[in-house]
Amino acid sequence: QVQLAESGGGLVQAGGSLRVSCAASGRTFSSYGLGWFRQGPGKEREFVAGISWSGGTTSYAESVKGRFTISRDNAQKTVTLQMSSLKPEDTAVYYCAASKTAWARSRALEYDYWGQGTQVTVSS
16 A cells, blocks of 8 residues: 655746655555656646656656656655746646556556645746
């Protein structure tokens, strides 16, 4: 069992940077693949970034490649999404998720545990 709690959301101007983090509980954190998803106003939840159990493999949505970086610290049981060159269309609630598959999956149905989300708002 894994519990996830996001933090670090907020309001930022377009072109700015923001980092969101997710703290996890549970003894088997290091064996899980982790991901970030987001859901904008009136939109479906979409994949943003994923990272494998070791951190050795990452994947990104095309819309955020080159701007966002996902990382994890298994000792601290955290996963972080560093966001730069933010755009108004990045405005969304950002969720972290954990997958028992251990790999950087991109489909929401492959994730077993979810956080409550943190709001990120990018003003133009």
